[in-house]
Amino acid sequence: MGKLGWTMSGIRKNYIYGRWVEGDAVTENRNPARPQELIGYFASSGVAHVEAAVAAARAAQPAWAAATPQQRSDVLARAGAKLLERADEIGRLLAREEGKALPEAIGEATRAAQIFSFFAGEALRVSGQKIASVRPGVEIEVTREPLGVVGLITPWNFPIAIPAWKVAPALAAGNAVVLKPAELTPACAHVLTEILHEAGIPAGVFNLVMGQGSLVGQALTDHPDVAAISFTGSEAVGRSIAMACARTMKKVQLEMGGKNPLVVLDDADIETAVRCALNGAFFSTGQRCTASSRLIVQKGIHDKFVEALDAARLALRLGDPLQADTDIGPVVSENQLSGNLDYVALAAAEGCEVRGGGRLNHEGFFQAPALFVGATNAMRSSREEIFGPCASVIAVCDFDEALAVANDTRFGLSSGIVTQSLKYATAFRQKSQAGMVMTNLPTAGVDYHVPFGGRKASSLGSREQGPMAMEFYTGVKTAYEFAG
Ligand SMILES: NC(=O)C1=CN([C@@H]2O[C@H](COP(=O)(O)OP(=O)(O)OC[C@H]3O[C@@H](n4cnc5c(N)ncnc54)[C@H](OP(=O)(O)O)[C@@H]3O)[C@@H](O)[C@H]2O)C=CC1
Numbered sequence: 260m261g262k263l264g265w266t267m268s269g270i271r272k273n274y275i276y277g278r279w280v281e282g283d284a285v286t287e288n289r290n291p292a293r294p295q296e297l298i299g300y301f302a303s304s305g306v307a308h309v310e311a312a313v314a315a316a317r318a319a320q321p322a323w324a325a326a327t328p329q330q331r332s333d334v335l336a337r338a339g340a341k342l343l344e345r346a347d348e349i350g351r352l353l354a355r356e357e358g359k360a361l362p363e364a365i366g367e368a369t370r371a372a373q374i375f376s377f378f379a380g381e382a383l384r385v386s387g388q389k390i391a392s393v394r395p396g397v398e399i400e401v402t403r404e405p406l407g408v409v410g411l412i413t414p415w416n417f418p419i420a421i422p423a424w425k426v427a428p429a430l431a432a433g434n435a436v437v438l439k440p441a442e443l444t445p446a447c448a449h450v451l452t453e454i455l456h457e458a459g460i461p462a463g464v465f466n467l468v469m470g471q472g473s474l475v476g477q478a479l480t481d482h483p484d485v486a487a488i489s490f491t492g493s494e495a496v497g498r499s500i501a502m503a504c505a506r507t508m509k510k511v512q513l514e515m516g517g518k519n520p521l522v523v524l525d526d527a528d529i530e531t532a533v534r535c536a537l538n539g540a541f542f543s544t545g546q547r548c549t550a551s552s553r554l555i556v557q558k559g560i561h562d563k564f565v566e567a568l569d570a571a572r573l574a575l576r577l578g579d580p581l582q583a584d585t586d587i588g589p590v591v592s593e594n595q596l597s598g599n600l601d602y603v604a605l606a607a608a609e610g611c612e613v614r615g616g617g618r619l620n621h622e623g624f625f626q627a628p629a630l631f632v633g634a635t636n637a638m639r640s641s642r643e644e645i646f647g648p649c650a651s652v653i654a655v656c657d658f659d660e661a662l663a664v665a666n667d668t669r670f671g672l673s674s675g676i677v678t679q680s681l682k683y684a685t686a687f688r689q690k691s692q693a694g695m696v697m698t699n700l701p702t703a704g705v706d707y708h709v710p711f712g713g714r715k716a717s718s719l720g721s722r723e724q725g726p727m728a729m730e731f732y733t734g735v736k737t738a739y740e741f742a743g
């Protein structure tokens with residue numbers, strides 16, 4: 260026997276009904292910083308694996324729901340502790356498979372551990388209400404119950420934190436889970452599975468099926484025994500999942516893209532403005548749905564801000580995510596890089612002064628961070644999510660115009676303002692049409708214990724993370740009793 264969940268020839272397997280199960284085929288996971296470096300071979304599965312995983316989850320769920328909150332909490336707490344113990348190792352694996360810089364990668368693994376510990380607590384707090392009836396002698400009880408089997412479909416950009424923030428509340432609420440991670444980054448999900456196995460998750464309560472979205476994800480979404488789907492990824496796939504869930508009457512939760520504005524007013528502290536823009540636009544190679552991809556800058560500070568940000572951009576160190584002095588790693592894949600480069604060309608064709616943005620002469624998928632100076636909000640490069648290290652700089656006259664431009668987007672995930680004015684900070688917080696609003700902070704980088712989500716085309720369904728996450732993973736029951 261090799262490592263847990265590996266075949267003798269080193270292929271990492273699915274996890275179905277407490278057993279490690281081979282796929283139909285094998286995919287390669289490679290390091291985007293050095294594509295010749297193989298991280299590992301992973302099972303690629305088909306519809307039969309989804310069938311088996313859903314059947315396992317269906318069989319196991321009633322006993323998990325009937326377990327005491329303490330039993331569920333203990334498993335989650337053990338998983339949280341193991342994730343924390345292994346945060347450095349998982350961070351290194353994450354940096355190698357996804358490409359984010361090591362401190363961010365270790366931070367993400369730590370965040371996954373904190374999420375499990377948080378939901379170990381929430382498992383103990385599933386509560387109800389006793390309400391007096393309007394009729395004499397009648398008592399009413401409102402409770403929350405698990406949904407049954409839930410399907411979780413996750414993207415590549417947060418390969419351990421996003422699975423964690425879907426799996427942990429789903430299990431805390433008493434559901435059984437089938438997780439389908441992105442094919443580009445299966446290694447972190449495999450480690451999470453190993454950890455849940457070691458933490459004593461009962462067979463069938465948690466299942467991992469790796470494979471293509473169009474096959475495994477689709478089969479999960481269409482399956483009649485799956486009660487709910489929680490998805491994070493692109494708007495196009497999210498939309499198709501919502502339609503499939505409507506056909507089969509499933510509960511659905513979608514977290515999708517953003518074109519997040521960071522407003523910089525004339526009175527902003529320039530250092531804060533540059534720090535927020537640099538972090539929000541370029542860190543994690545811009546591959547965050549909360550990235551600041553539109554910098555909306557008041558004319559009085561515009562030139563000074565652009566020059567200071569450009570100098571900071573040029574000082575960023577791009578390189579191997581595992582090296583201590585690296586700020587920014589590679590783009591996740593050749594495909595994603597080629598899409599980013601198309602947008603750089605588009606911004607130039609639309610009339611922007613493009614600073615940076617070219618492919619670097621490195622071995623991997625490296626791209627220089629890009630500013631599209633002189634952009635307008637009507638340009639396609641300012642309206643479509645790029646999901647790379649690119650930000651449009653849009654000049655505005657005053658706060659009212661800044662707010663109008665910030666809100667003029669199909670998306671509404673996060674937004675930010677840099678100002679020293681309480682009046683404008685308050686007005687922005689109140690009038691921004693985004694689910695998360697930041698003042699003198701980057702638009703990206705959120706806490707794990709409060710609601711996460713957006714409006715308009717960014718999100719559908721109830722919020723993820725924090726206590727509100729339990730809303731999605733439970734259904735309400737209102738029970739009436741004639742007590743005499
Ligand atoms: N909001 C966010 O956090 C994210 C947004 N994006 C956006 O999406 C763009 C493309 O990224 P990409 O990874 O292709 O995002 P996708 O939406 O294609 O992928 C997200 C997840 O959905 C799966 N999936 C794909 N097709 C289907 C389907 N028909 N039914 C069910 N599940 C499916 C994927 O599987 P698999 O990939 O294994 O085939 C993956 O696990 C990015 O450029 C960015 O704009 C991407 C990632 C995260």
Ligand SMILES: O=C(O)CCC(=O)C(=O)O
Nearest residue numbers: 546547548549703704705
């Ligand atoms: O900004 C963050 O901390 C989270 C971003 C995120 O969840 C995403 O990009 O999918």
